Amino acid sequence: MSDAGGGGGKGGATGADWEETSPERLYVITGGRSGASAAAAALDLVTLIVARSGARPGMQPEHAAIVQLCQAPLSVAEISAYLGLPVSVVTVLLGDLIADNRVVARAPVPPARLPDRALIEAVIDGLQKL
Structure with a gap:
């Protein structure tokens, strides 16, 4: 160049x-475009993105890169880091791919709830009696 x-x-x-x-x-x-579409408006840094299929010929290179990266679930933040693009740009691109039904956005798996303190103490008590 x-x-x-x-x-x-x-x-x-x-x-x-x-x-x-x-x-x-x-x-x-x-x-x-600087604003996210309605589909991309709900995306945050930890939203997981999964491709529905592989990249197709003629796709914009950045769209194709996202589809290739997302064969396994990746967060929006990870996609941004791998592509070296700002999150705002990635969310616009993801909005396009969601609208074209090329990727699926999934909320991250919520962390498991910790059992209450009484249950933990009862288990420890039981283990000590063994």
């Missing part, structure tokens, strides 16, 4: 580095 942008952007960064982190790139990836 050539450095068509001139000065390279951030303090000595190459043209490729500047392109990867530029706001223009993020604008293009999301199609200029």
Whole structure:
């Protein structure tokens, strides 16, 4: 790639580095959308995403990357980290994939409730008597 942008952007960064982190790139990836769709509005950092199928030819590269990553459940935060994209951009992309029925969003499994203190004490008492 050539450095068509001139000065390279951030303090000595190459043209490729500047392109990867530029706001223009993020604008293009999301199609200029900054707000999440209704489907993506319910997503938070721990929502699990699972692909329904593999990537198909002609998909936007970022959509295809998400579908490939999510063959096993991944959280929105993990997807953002793996792709090196802001969570806000990832939620827009996930909204597209949810609308196209390419991925499913699932709430994370809630943590198990701890048994009450009386039950724990009764078990410990029983074990000590053995």
